[in-house]
Amino acid sequence: MSLEKYNKKRDFKQTSEPKSNKQRAKDNRLIFVIQRxxxxxxxYDFRLELDGVLKSWAVPKGPSLNPKDKRLAMMVEDHPFDYKDFEGEIPKGNxxxxxxxxFDKGEYQSLGKNRADDEATLRKGLKDGNLKFKLKGEKLKGEFALVKIKNSEDNSWLLIKHDDEFATNRKFEIEKLIPNEIIKAGEDFKKETKSETSPQKNTKTIPQFSPMLAKLVKQPFNNEEWLFERKFDGYRILVYINNSNSVKLESRNGKDYSEKYPAILQDFKKIKEQVVxxxxxxxxxxxGQDDFQLLQDYNPSxxxxxxxxxxxxxxxxxxxxxxxxxxxxxxxxxxxLNQYSFDRTYLTGYDVDKGEDCFQIAKENKWEGIIAKKIDSEYxxxxxxxxxxxxxxxxxxxxIIIGYTTPLKSRQYFGALVLAINKNNKLEYIGNCGSGFDEKMLKKLYNLxxxxxxxxxxxxxxxxxxKDxxxxxxxxxxxxxxxxxxxxxxxxxxVFKGLREDKSPxxxxxxxxIDTEETLEGKKKVGGKTISLSNLNKLYWPKERISKGQLIDYYEQFADLILPYTLxxxxxxxxxxxxxxxxxxxQKNVERDQLPNWIKTVEIYSESAEKNINYLVCNNAASLIFLANLGCIELNPxxxxxxxxxxxEYIVIDIDPDGNSFDKITQxxxxxxxxxxxxxxxxxxxTSGSTGLHIYIYTAQKYDYDFCKQxxxxxxxxxHEALPEFTSVNxxxxxRKGKIYIDFLQNRRGQTIAAPYSVRPKPGATVSFPVSWDELDQIKISDFNIFSVPHLLKNRVDPWSDLRKHKQDLEKALKVFAKLRS
Incomplete structure (x- = not known):
């Protein structure tokens, strides 16, 4: 980094922070400084001199001398060398x-043997994301490492103390080393700033959110890039607080539980902020264990x-x-939360790296399990x-309860629940459940x-x-x-556990x-084939915050619907x-030696290129996910x-609106x-998934491209002849001059069109979605996207289900048209 970003963020007429970057006499000594x-x-700002500037990291909890502490360190812009001596106030508004x-300063060096090579060694460590060094400060001494978190796109690092003679195994509390007057000065400054800005802070309408969800994996694990929490056995609730004026407790399916839990509500009314x-x-x-049955039976009295x-x-x-x-x-x-005193509300604790220990504690204490979260993950x-x-x-x-059997022997009300789940757009039976009920629950369930x-x-x-x-x-x-x-x-x-009023059928x-190791390594096993995945958290749709991993999940979920059109x-x-x-x-031509051996490719001669082109063929779910991992948001067969x-196999007529309304396209x-x-x-x-519509005619590969285009x-x-005022075939x-284009030129060898159910690289992550003719005047393109489609398909009859059942006799059709004209 240069100092351009540093200078751009500061008004040096208002702040006394140094602007210049004085060059010091060249020697082999390097300095570090840690500023609270x-x-x-x-x-705490952790700064290391390198290449004439101070490489800088913001460490929320400050550095530690305990090797077990892995402190998050966010790399920020380079600071000038002169910043090593800066103390005091940065004025409000800056x-x-x-x-x-x-807090501390002194000299530092690499862990290399030759001091003349220090900067080269440190420069390589910084580039590789594994920077190791030795501090010679008054308070911090010994070996440390800054390790960049893998796949991190926001410069997240971990600051870790090496286990040497300067390390401690006791809890290291850095704030206890700070003079009281320094702590008070910071708190007073913050109070003054807060009081000046508070009248304007809470004026916006709070947006609605849905809870983030976790994937189920098989085994616990240790990993310094993850933290581990207790998995609770209760109701997931989003709490909306508007300056204590109004508080709402909302379940996953949008139910208002505020009146159901008044004691919790009163706790959150203490918070004088706008917060979710x-x-x-x-x-x-x-x-002292979570009891879901007790939660269901809870009443405020x-x-x-x-x-x-x-x-x-x-x-x-x-x-x-x-x-x-x-x-x-x-x-x-x-x-x-530390600003308030609550009666029934607690901050959830966590451990970094120690997933296996945490899982053992969960088993011993009969928790439902644990949650693992990547420490740099977004919500x-x-x-x-x-x-x-x-x-x-x-x-x-x-x-889903779909029925119940009559009771046997001395039991009252019912014998067993008949259970089902959703699968492939229909309900599927998974068995009967006849245990786990007390008399009170039997009666409650029967009446319901x-x-x-x-x-x-x-x-x-x-x-x-x-029969029962x-x-x-x-x-x-x-x-x-x-x-x-x-x-x-x-x-x-x-065994019956309880009703889930907070969920939707x-x-x-x-x-x-899914396999834990494969998930952590970015691997996915599909149909016996292992796919190496990368950068799953990269946002392919930044405004909508939709990641590459979510695109891959979509294609895996709906591979069976898509593959018939790419086969x-x-x-x-x-x-x-x-x-x-x-x-x-x-990209059309793919390199065979750069592909997994299970990916199918075919060579087809291209007249325009005058050579053979090696095309990839997508015949299975693994190939589909491989394409998505390459960044193929849409599928173009x-x-x-x-x-x-x-x-x-098809004739396609592409209706391109060219700025016209969807009503006209439908017409x-x-x-x-x-x-x-x-x-x-x-x-x-x-829908095209962009702005228009695609009309398909199944030909069963009976006619060549020339005939189909004609x-x-x-x-x-x-x-066009029926609607000449606003259509064109030019x-x-x-x-065309803004007229709707009825495009027939897609029907040529080598031309492609977005496959049914393909996601499109458009705002909103829209999907090219098959619809029925009856619903055409009731829809809009944005109705179908990567999140709405899974819900729409759950109880939907496929309007294209009989597409391949009827071979079209197009020659006969043309003769029929000739008779109609005559």
């Missing part, structure tokens, strides 16, 4: 406003031990903080990310289920004791414990753990490795297969459909 900076948030105190917190509410039994554990902060005084690294959010949360509202993982001590599963009785069986599978089953509407969700999944897909030895799916098709790769806001590039490259599409209907040709429509041109021309934009 009591700004908006207290932190960047970094607050008090600065020199992520929490979990639990009730403890007499053994009871004396049950209800508690709220706070573990994240999403919003503070007009600012979303979801994009801050996790440890920064933790520090912010701790400072906020991704409503998203399930590889940055948050959960490891359970016991298997559990949410399920009686209001949903139906004669309609909601599943197709055979059910145990089916009373079916109910699939609206009630419960949670069960069980020992394992059977080969037939049922739960073995299920559409979200209930089978949850299977045996040569692919043109449109790659966006740095997201949609950075330039992408097209040929219309023909490599086996019959001259004979397309054009319906005219095209009417023409095809009159000549007996079935056609199907999908047929498409004929239909496009007839549609490819030249200057000739």
């Amino acid at each position: 900076h009591h700004a908006s948030h207290l932190h 960047y970094g406003a607050g008090t600065v105190y020199i 917190l992520d929490t979990e509410i639990v009730v403890l039994n007499k053994q 009871s004396k049950k031990d209800i508690r709220c554990f706070v573990f994240d902060i999403l919003y503070l005084n007009g600012h979303e903080v979801v994009d801050l690294p996790l440890l920064k959010r933790k520090s912010l949360l701790e400072k906020l 991704l509202p409503g998203r399930r990310s590889d940055s948050w993982l959960k490891i359970k001590t016991i298997q559990n599963q949410e399920a 289920m009686s209001t949903y009785k139906t004669d309609k069986k909601p599943i197709t599978e055979k059910v145990h004791r089916e 089953v009373q079916w109910i509407e699939p609206e009630i969700i419960c949670e069960i414990h069980f020992t394992e999944w059977t080969k037939g897909g049922n739960v073995r030895h299920p 559409k979200d209930v799916e089978k949850e299977m753990p 045996d098709k040569p692919m043109s790769l449109n790659r966006f490795p740095n997201g949609i806001e950075k330039p992408g590039f097209y 040929w219309l023909s297969s490599y086996k019959k490259p001259e004979f397309p 054009v599409a319906l005219v095209v459909k009417d023409i095809l209907d009159r000549i007996g040709v079935s056609c199907y429509v999908k 047929f498409a041109e004929f239909i496009a021309t007839k549609a 490819r030249r934009t200057d000739a």
Whole structure:
């Protein structure tokens, strides 16, 4: 870094911070300085002289002499060499406003043997993200390391003390080494600043959030880049606080639980800020363990031990903080909560690196499990990310109650619950659960289920004791414990745990753990093939905060729907490795030796290039995910297969709005459909995912490209003749003059079009989505995106399901048209 960024952030007419960077006499000595900076948030600035400037890191908790402490250090802009002597105040209204105190300074060196090579050794360590050095200060002495966190895109490092003669195994509290007058000066400055700015701080409307979700993995692990928390067994609650004037407790499915838990509500009314917190509410039994049944039965008049554990902060005084690294959010949360005294609200503790120990404690104390979180992770509202993982001590599963059996022997009300989950857009039976109920719960459940009785069986599978089953509407969700999944897909030895009023039926799916090691190493196993993944947290849609990992998750989830349209098709790769806001590039020719051996490629001669092109072919889910990992946000297959490259499987008519309204595009599409209907040709429509519509005709590779292009041109021309005032078939934009373009030229060898269900590199992460003709006038392009599509597909009948069932006789269709004209 140069000093340009440093100078740009400061007004040297107002601050006494040094601007110049005086050159000192060249020798082999290098200096370091650690400055306590009591700004908006207290932190320590750790600075090392290198290449004539001070390389700088902000350390929220300050350095430590205990090797077990791994301190987050955020690398910031270079500071001038003269900054080593700076102490005092940075005036209010300036960047970094607050008090600065020199905690320690002295000389430092690399761990190399030759002092003449110090700068070269340190420079290499900085570049490699593994900077090791020895401090010779008054307070800090001995060997340290600054280690860059892998895959970090926000300059997150860890500052770690080496275990040497200067290290300590006791708790190191740096603030106890600071003079009282320095601490008071910083606090007084902050109070004055807060009082001056408080009238303007809380004027914005608080946005709505959805909780971030974790992926289930198999084994616990140790890793210095992760922290580990207790997994609570309660209700996940987002707390919205508006300066103590109003407080709302909201569940995952949007229910208001404020009146249900008044004791918790009163705690949060003490907070005089605008803030959104992520929490979990639990009730403890007499053994001090989370008890989900007690939580369900809780009422405000009871004396049950209800508690709220706070573990994240999403919003503070007009600012979303979801994009801050996790440890920064933790520090912010701790400072906020420490200002207040609560009766039933607690800050959730955590350990860095010690996941296996934490999991052992979880088992001993009968916790539900632990949560692992990457220390530099951002908060991704409503998203399930590889940055948050959960490891359970016991298997559990949410399920939809679809019926109940009659009771046997002395039991009253019902015998067992009939359970199902969502799978492939329908309900799938997973077994009956007949244990875990007391008399009170049997009665409560029976009365609840009686209001949903139906004669309609909601599943197709055979059910145990089916002749004794009373079916109910699939609206009630419960949670069960069980020992394992059977080969037939049922739960073995299920035990009822409780009702899940905070969840929605559409979200209930089978949850299977994934391999921990593969997840940490960025590997995914799909169909027996292992794919190495990279930069999963990179934001491909920065404004929407949608990551590369979420794109990959989407393609993995819907591979079965997409692959029929890419099978045996040569692919043109449109790659966006740095997201949609950075330039992408097209790639057709792929290098065989740079691909996994299970990726299929085919050589096809290109007349325009006058050479063979080696195309990638996407025939399985692993290949689909491999493409997404390359940065292929969208999928662009040929219309023909490599086996019959001259004979397309489809004819496509692309309706390009060129600025016209969606209503007009729909009108054009319906005219095209009417023409095809009159000549007996079935056609199907999908959104382009950009601005237009695509109309597909299935040809079963019966006709060559020349015939298909001519047929498409004929239909496009007839549609244009019906709507000449606002359509055109002229490819030249200057000739169209803002008219809707009915494009038939996609029907040529080598041309590609976005596949059905393909994501597009457009704002909002829109998806090219097959729709029915009946709903065409009720939709808009933005209705279909990477997050809405999974919900839309859960109970949707595929409008393209019979696309390949009817081969089109296009020659006969043209004869029909000739008869109609005559």
